[in-house]
Amino acid sequence: MDDFLLLGQTLAFTDNPLRCPWAACVRTERHGGLRVTGGIITALGPAEVLRAAHPALPVVDLGAALILPGxxxxxxxxxxxxxxxxxxxxxxxxxxxxxxxxxxxxxxxxxxxxxxxxxxxxxxxxxxxxxxxxxxxxxxxxxxxxxxxxxxxxxxxxxxxxxxxxxxxxxxxxxxxxxxxxxxxxxxxxxxxxxxxxxxxxxxxxxxxxxxxxxxxxxxxxxxxxxxxxxxxxxxxxxxxxxxxxxxxxxxxxxxxxxxxxxxxxxxxxxxxxxxxxxxxxxxxxxxxxxxxxxxxxxxxxxxxxxxxxxxxxxxxxxxxxxxxxxxxxxxxxxxxxxxxxxxxxxxxxxxxxxxxxxxxxLRLGHRIGRLAVGMEADLVALDLASTPAIAQRAAEAEDLWEAVFPTIMMGDDRAVAGVWVAGAQVS
Known part of the structure; x- marks a missing residue:
């Protein structure tokens, strides 16, 4: 697909959380997504807004998976x-x-x-x-x-x-x-x-x-x-x-x-x-x-x-x-x-x-990769936040996204990788 919607949970940085309060540097969407056109992110926002704006586009719905830059x-x-x-x-x-x-x-x-x-x-x-x-x-x-x-x-x-x-x-x-x-x-x-x-x-x-x-x-x-x-x-x-x-x-x-x-x-x-x-x-x-x-x-x-x-x-x-x-x-x-x-x-x-x-x-490539933002290259990874029984039982107790993702950071491996896209093309 050269033009499609990718839906799931999204996490987009607006600034460096090592240099400013982390809560002020990141935007998350529980039901979010992005539009990928020709290998580039061309829209980002709530899933329902994207669906309404682009009703004819094919949709890849990842459910509760977390979509991140590769x-x-x-x-x-x-x-x-x-x-x-x-x-x-x-x-x-x-x-x-x-x-x-x-x-x-x-x-x-x-x-x-x-x-x-x-x-x-x-x-x-x-x-x-x-x-x-x-x-x-x-x-x-x-x-x-x-x-x-x-x-x-x-x-x-x-x-x-x-x-x-x-x-x-x-x-x-x-x-x-x-x-x-x-x-x-x-x-x-x-x-x-x-x-x-x-x-x-x-x-x-x-x-x-x-x-x-x-x-x-x-x-x-x-x-x-x-x-x-x-x-x-x-x-x-x-x-x-x-x-x-x-x-x-x-x-x-x-x-x-x-x-x-x-x-x-x-x-x-x-x-x-x-x-x-x-x-x-x-x-x-x-x-x-x-x-x-x-x-x-x-x-x-x-x-x-x-x-x-x-x-x-x-x-x-x-x-x-x-x-x-x-x-x-x-x-x-x-x-x-x-x-x-x-x-x-x-x-x-x-x-x-x-x-x-x-x-x-x-790597001086922050203008091309590494963030979910309009104009960035669509190198993406989707994480299953319940990829193993141990991770799933801990994530089930999470009160917010951070408590849900941290067990995957600490205990996750390749089983947590639900999908990988390179310049908009799915490779895994």
Missing amino acids: FVDAHAHYPQTAMIASWGKRLIDWLDTYTFPEELRFADPDYAARSAARYFDLTLSHGTTTVCSYATVHPASVEAYFVEARRRGLRALAGKTCMDRNAPEGLRDTPQTAYDDSKRLLERWHGVDRLSYVITPRFSPTSSREQLAALGALYAEHPDCLMQTHISEQTDEIAWVAELFPEARDYLDTYEAAGLLGPTGLFGHAIHLTARERDRLAEVGAALVHCPTSNSFIGSGLFDMAGLASRCPVGLATDTGGGSSFSMLRTMAAAYEIAQLRGMALHPAQLLWLATAGSAEA
């Missing part, structure tokens, strides 16, 4: 799909033991293509319609990701992961090949259909000063592109950075000195930031990405949501395969638990914001 995963490693939930060690050991051996397999374009297809099958089954992913050092890994995303009509982002030291030989490039490969892939894919290229140094320990500078030059040449990397995930990682870059004021300075700190920067983890790093990130408007299941799984630490979300755009991410689930529901639950450990009780509205509009804004 989930947006702002930081993932699709090449780590096959090794997710590997027995945990500290970050550097985990990279050496699991990540790098798996990423070496992506030298085979056929393996990369199969992995990309499997990855999108998994993410879509959990209601995730946009992912920003790291690939591997192999250009074919980027090609496989974008070819598969384009085939499915997805809005998707990715970049070649660049490393020229402290990694196995088969995963290292050079400053020049990092620049050349990234530029070639950027020129081939950036802006094609719904795809975006992201300049991607893995993190400072695996890039020389020369490679970081080369990617900084590419970033300066293409200010419309995002730049993604990792920062301050673990304390021993920070100590390693200090040994490798003794001249740097702090971890962030290794990126800033190379021209990799800017308003379209996307910094994953950001757990153990110094006061200067917090100030600089906020000053330039860079975005941070919270990866709660990964942070707990690898024992990294507790993200400071209360202190950072008021200053910087913050997105939410699975960080698969360091993260232990492809589900943004499970990721929201982990974000709630980590915030509790820091003395902050995230409201369901705030959690849903992080998984939709918050991540979209972090």
Whole structure:
């Protein structure tokens, strides 16, 4: 259907509930819906108003299901799909033991293509319609990701992961090949259909000063592109950075000195930031990405949501395969638990914001995806708020929508996904 009504409960954000009282930032409709025309939301409101205004349109009535924007995963490693939930060690050991051996397999374009297809099958089954992913050092890994995303009509982002030291030989490039490969892939894919290229140094320990500078030059040449990397995930990682870059004021300075700190920067983890790093990130408007299941799984630490979300755009991410689930529901639950450990009780509205509009804004796509609003792309997920007996019996006692949806956030999985639409076309 190219023009239809989708009816159910709806939840639409008008502002960021992490920066204003949540009740003032969201509108809900118990019997609501939206009109989708040509893959775009063209009307939003009460179901009876939409039916009356468009009596000839076909109707998809989801009953009590909650219609949301499709989930947006702002930081993932699709090449780590096959090794997710590997027995945990500290970050550097985990990279050496699991990540790098798996990423070496992506030298085979056929393996990369199969992995990309499997990855999108998994993410879509959990209601995730946009992912920003790291690939591997192999250009074919980027090609496989974008070819598969384009085939499915997805809005998707990715970049070649660049490393020229402290990694196995088969995963290292050079400053020049990092620049050349990234530029070639950027020129081939950036802006094609719904795809975006992201300049991607893995993190400072695996890039020389020369490679970081080369990617900084590419970033300066293409200010419309995002730049993604990792920062301050673990304390021993920070100590390693200090040994490798003794001249740097702090971890962030290794990126800033190379021209990799800017308003379209996307910094994953950001757990153990110094006061200067917090100030600089906020000053330039860079975005941070919270990866709660990964942070707990690898024992990294507790993200400071209360202190950072008021200053910087913050997105939410699975960080698969360091993260232990492809589900943004499970990721929201982990974000709630980590915030509790820091003395902050995230409201369901705030959690849903992080998984939709918050991540979209972090990816500088808040004008296209992440909210139910006229003119936005119709990437949508519908949640069954009674998907299992345990969830159903708790939701039956709910006095409002928030009490009904919170059990699904905390206990839900792919069984809660009642439908997924990509640019208005139902895919699940």
